Amino acid sequence: MNAVNLKQLAQELNLSVSTVSRALRDSWEISTPTKQRVFDLAKRMNFQPNPYASSLRKHRSRTIAVVIPEVANNFFALAIKGIETVAREKGYHVLIYLTNEEVAEEMAVASSLQNGRVDGVIVSLCGSTQDTRHLMELQQRNIPLVFFDRVADNFIAPKVTTNDCESGYVATEHLVQAGCRRIAHLTISMSLSISHRRQEGYVNALRRWELPEDPGMVVHCDGGEEETYRMLKELFMSDRRPDGVFASVEKLAVMTYHVCRELGLRIPEDVKVISFSNLVTASLLNPSLTTIAQPAYDMGKEAATMLFRRLEKKYIVLPDDQVMLPAKLEVRNSTMG
Amino acid sequence: MNAVNLKQLAQELNLSVSTVSRALRDSWEISTPTKQRVFDLAKRMNFQPNPYASSLRKHRSRTIAVVIPEVANNFFALAIKGIETVAREKGYHVLIYLTNEEVAEEMAVASSLQNGRVDGVIVSLCGSTQDTRHLMELQQRNIPLVFFDRVADNFIAPKVTTNDCESGYVATEHLVQAGCRRIAHLTISMSLSISHRRQEGYVNALRRWELPEDPGMVVHCDGGEEETYRMLKELFMSDRRPDGVFASVEKLAVMTYHVCRELGLRIPEDVKVISFSNLVTASLLNPSLTTIAQPAYDMGKEAATMLFRRLEKKYIVLPDDQVMLPAKLEVRNSTMG
DNA sequence: GACGGTTACTACAACGTTTTCGTAAATAAA
DNA sequence: TTTATTTACGAAAACGTTGTAGTAACCGTC
Numbered sequence: 073m074n075a076v077n078l079k080q081l082a083q084e085l086n087l088s089v090s091t092v093s094r095a096l097r098d099s100w101e102i103s104t105p106t107k108q109r110v111f112d113l114a115k116r117m118n119f120q121p122n123p124y125a126s127s128l129r130k131h132r133s134r135t136i137a138v139v140i141p142e143v144a145n146n147f148f149a150l151a152i153k154g155i156e157t158v159a160r161e162k163g164y165h166v167l168i169y170l171t172n173e174e175v176a177e178e179m180a181v182a183s184s185l186q187n188g189r190v191d192g193v194i195v196s197l198c199g200s201t202q203d204t205r206h207l208m209e210l211q212q213r214n215i216p217l218v219f220f221d222r223v224a225d226n227f228i229a230p231k232v233t234t235n236d237c238e239s240g241y242v243a244t245e246h247l248v249q250a251g252c253r254r255i256a257h258l259t260i261s262m263s264l265s266i267s268h269r270r271q272e273g274y275v276n277a278l279r280r281w282e283l284p285e286d287p288g289m290v291v292h293c294d295g296g297e298e299e300t301y302r303m304l305k306e307l308f309m310s311d312r313r314p315d316g317v318f319a320s321v322e323k324l325a326v327m328t329y330h331v332c333r334e335l336g337l338r339i340p341e342d343v344k345v346i347s348f349s350n351l352v353t354a355s356l357l358n359p360s361l362t363t364i365a366q367p368a369y370d371m372g373k374e375a376a377t378m379l380f381r382r383l384e385k386k387y388i389v390l391p392d393d394q395v396m397l398p399a400k401l402e403v404r405n406s407t408m409g
Numbered sequence: 410m411n412a413v414n415l416k417q418l419a420q421e422l423n424l425s426v427s428t429v430s431r432a433l434r435d436s437w438e439i440s441t442p443t444k445q446r447v448f449d450l451a452k453r454m455n456f457q458p459n460p461y462a463s464s465l466r467k468h469r470s471r472t473i474a475v476v477i478p479e480v481a482n483n484f485f486a487l488a489i490k491g492i493e494t495v496a497r498e499k500g501y502h503v504l505i506y507l508t509n510e511e512v513a514e515e516m517a518v519a520s521s522l523q524n525g526r527v528d529g530v531i532v533s534l535c536g537s538t539q540d541t542r543h544l545m546e547l548q549q550r551n552i553p554l555v556f557f558d559r560v561a562d563n564f565i566a567p568k569v570t571t572n573d574c575e576s577g578y579v580a581t582e583h584l585v586q587a588g589c590r591r592i593a594h595l596t597i598s599m600s601l602s603i604s605h606r607r608q609e610g611y612v613n614a615l616r617r618w619e620l621p622e623d624p625g626m627v628v629h630c631d632g633g634e635e636e637t638y639r640m641l642k643e644l645f646m647s648d649r650r651p652d653g654v655f656a657s658v659e660k661l662a663v664m665t666y667h668v669c670r671e672l673g674l675r676i677p678e679d680v681k682v683i684s685f686s687n688l689v690t691a692s693l694l695n696p697s698l699t700t701i702a703q704p705a706y707d708m709g710k711e712a713a714t715m716l717f718r719r720l721e722k723k724y725i726v727l728p729d730d731q732v733m734l735p736a737k738l739e740v741r742n743s744t745m746g
Numbered sequence: 747g748a749c750g751g752t753t754a755c756t757a758c759a760a761c762g763t764t765t766t767c768g769t770a771a772a773t774a775a776a
Numbered sequence: 777t778t779t780a781t782t783t784a785c786g787a788a789a790a791c792g793t794t795g796t797a798g799t800a801a802c803c804g805t806c
Contacts, residue, residue, distance in 0.1 A: 075524060075525060075760055075762095078762065078763070083798075088763090088787075089763085089786090090763095090765080090785080090788090091784085091786070093762095093764065093765090094765095094785090102784070103783080103784060103785090118523070120521075120762050121522035121762080121763070122468065122524055123465040123524055123526045124461045124526075124761085124762080125460075125761070125762035127764075128461040128465055128761090128762085128764095129762080129763045129764045129790075130791085131791075133461065141492070143480065143486045143489050144486040144490055145486070148757070149480045152505070152507075153481055153507060156506070156507050157507075165504050166504060166506075168489070168503050169497075169503075173427055183457075186457045187457035187458060187459055188412060188460070188461065189502070198806080211592060213412065266791045326689065329693050330692075330693070344597070348615045351690060352481075352663065353690045356666050356690075356694050357690060357693050357695060358693060358695030358697070361743075370730060412792095415792065416792075424756090425755070425756090426756090426792090426794095427756065427757080428755060428756070430792095430793065430795095431755090438753080438754065438755075440754060443754080443755085457763080458792080459791085459792050459793070460795070461791085461793090462791070462792035462794085463792080463793055465760095465792085465793075466760075466793050466794045466795085467794070731806080
C-alpha cells in the first residue's frame with residue numbers, strides 16, 4: 073500500500089490538484105460543498121500530505137532540533153519532555169541530538185542543521201564549548217536559536233535559565249548556617265556560564281559570612297569519570313578536607329557520596345552535602361540529599377514557547393529575551409546538624 | 410544570508426545542475442578536475458544540500474522516529490542514547506515522540522508518521538495500548554518497525570527485549586532465598602507483554618519453591634500516581650502484608666520505599682524489595698536497592714542496528730527477528746538478611 | 747572515412763506540494 | 777443590454793534535488 077497524494081484525490085473527484093489542495097487548507101476560494109467532498113474523500117483514503125514536498129515548497133519544516141549534552145539525566149530528560157509537550161501542541165516535530173559533552177559533536181550537529189532541516193533550535197551547551205561560531209552560523213542562516221540552562225553569555229539570543237548566582241549563594245549559605253566552615257564547590261567546565269554564576273554565588277556567600285576563600289576548595293571536574301573520582305578522593309583525603317560540599321551538578325554529588333562511603337566519611341556528620349539536582353530519589357538516598365532543584369520541565373516548556381513565538385512571529389520577541397525561573401532549595405538530611 | 414543551492418554552484422562554475430549534483434555525489438561520470446572544482450566551490454560557499462528536496466525526490470528521509478512512553482526514566486533515556494549513537498554513525502536523524510503512557514497519543518503519533526516523514530520507527534508501547542492497528546498501518550505503508558522492551562506479542566516485527574520471564578524468576582527466587590514467604594508482585598498494565606513475562610517468572614518461582622499463589626499479592630498499578638499510592642498503602646497495611654516485594658518497574662520500587670517509610674516499615678527487616686531498575690543511585694538509597702538492571706543502552710543500540718539493517722537492506726533481516734539481552738541481578742541491602 | 751565505443755557532460759522530467767495568475771460563469775451595477 | 781465585480785475553479789510555475797535519456801567530442805578500428 074502506497075501513500076495517496078493530491079493528484080489521486082483530484083482525479084477521483086474530477087477536480088484540479090490546486091482545488092483539492094486549497095480545499096484541504098480550508099481556503100475561502102473553494103465552495104462549501106466542494107470542500108466537503110474533498111474532506112470526505114481525503115478522510116476515506118486516509119490522505120496525509122507529504123511533509124517533504126510541503127517543506128520544500130514552503131521553506132518551513134515544522135521541525136525543531138534539541139541539542140543537549142546528555143539525556144540520561146533527569147534535568148535534561150524533563151526539559152525534553154517540556155519541549156516535546158509544547159511542540160506537539162503546536163504541531164511541530166522534535167529532532168534530538170546528543171553532544172555527549174563533546175564540542176566536536178556539537179559543531180557537527182550545528183553544521184548538519186544549516187540547510188533548513190529545522191525551523192529553530194533549542195540548545196544547552198556542552199562543557200567543552202569555548203567559542204560558539206558554529207551556532208552563530210545557524211543564526212545567520214535565519215534559524216532562530218534559544219538557549220536553556222547552559223547558555224552562551226556573549227550570544228544574542230533568547231535564554232532560559234535559573235537564578236544560578238542566587239542559588240549558589242543560597243546553597244552555600246545553607247551550608248554555613250548548618251555549621252560548615254570549609255566549604256568546597258565542585259563544579260564542571262568553567263567555560264560554562266552556569267558554572268561562573270554558581271561560583272559567583274558561592275564566593276558571595278563566603279564573603280558575606282566572612283569565611284576564607286581557599287582556591288583549593290574549588291574543584292573543576294571537567295575531566296573524565298576516573299579523573300574526577302581521583303580529584304574528589306584527593307580532596308577528601310587531604311588534611312584540610314572540607315566539612316561542606318556544594319556540588320554544581322548532580323553527578324558530582326553522587327560521586328561525593330561514593331567517595332565518602334569509600335573513605336568512611338559520614339554524611340552529614342563529617343561532611344555536609346548540597347547539590348543542584350533533579351534526582352527523583354533525592355529523598356530516598358542515604359542520607360537523603362539536600363538539593364537545589366531546577367524547574368526542568370517548565371524550563372523546557374518556556375524555551376519551546378519562546379522559540380515558537382519567534383517562529384510564528386505573532387509577537388515581537390526581542391532577540392535577547394531572558395527568562396529566569398527560580399530554583400528551589402529542598403532541605404534534607406545531608407545538611408542536617 | 411540565505412542557503413546556497415545547486416543552481417548557484419552550477420552558474421558559478423559554468424556547469425549544469427546535474428553535473429554539479431553528480432560531482433558532489435562523486436559519480437564516475439564526472440572527470441576528476443571537474444569534481445575538484447565543484448568540491449572546492451561547494452566548500453567555499455558552504456553548500457549544504459536541501460534535505461527536503463532530496464527526501465522528496467528519493468523517497469527516503471534519513472530520519473527515524475523513536476516512540477516511547479516517557480523519557481524521564483533512566484531506562485528510556487539510556488535507550489535513546491543508544492539509538493542516537495547508532496543513528497548518527499549512520500547519518501540518520503532521530504525524531505522523538507513521547508506518548509506519556511496514553512494510547513491516544515501513541516495513535517496520534519503513528520498517524521502523523523504515515524506520510525513518509527520517517528524511514529523507520531522504533532517503538533516501546535505505552536501501558537494503555539491494547540490493540541496495535543495504528544502500528545500495523547505503518548508497516549503496511551512499508552515503514553519498518555522495531556520494538557524494544559515493551560513489545561507487542563502478536564505483531565510480526567523485529568524485537569529487542571530482556572529475558573523478562575527468567576529475570577522475574579530470578580528476582581522472586583532471590584527474595585525466597587532471602588527468607589520471604591509472602592511475596593508481592595507490583596506490576597503495571599497487564600496488556601504489556603513484559604508484565605506477563607515477569608509475572609510468569611514470578612509464578613514459576615513461587616511454584617518451584619512451593620509457596621502459595623495469592624492473587625491479592627499481584628498488584629496491577631496502571632492507574633494514576635495517587636491511586637497507585639493508595640493501593641500500595643492498602644497492601645502494606647493489610648494484616649496479610651507481604652514480606653517481600655518484586656517491583657516490575659522502578660517507579661513502583663520508589664513508591665514502595667515511600668510507603669514503607671510512611672508506615673514505619675523497615676526495609677529489609679520487615680519487607681525486602683527488589684526491582685527492575687536502572688537507577689544510578691540504586692546503591693546510594695537507604696537502604697541500597699537490589700535491582701534487576703536492563704542493558705538499556707545496548708538495547709537501544711541493538712534496536713537501532715536492526716532497524717538500519719532493514720533500511721539499508723544489506724542483510725536479509727527476518728521480519729520477526731528477536732534479540733534477547735540478559736538483565737543483571739545486582740544484590741544490595743534491600744534484600745539482605 | 748564510416749563505424750562502434752567510450753568519456754564527460756547537458757536537458758529535462760519527476761517527486762508532491764503550494765501559490766500565482768488567469769478565466770469562465772454567475773451576479774450585480776450601469 | 778452592456779459592463780464591472782464576484783465566485784469558484786484550473787493551468788502552470790516553483791521549491792531543490794536526482795535520475796533518465798540524450799548527445800557532442802574524441803578515440804581507436806577496419
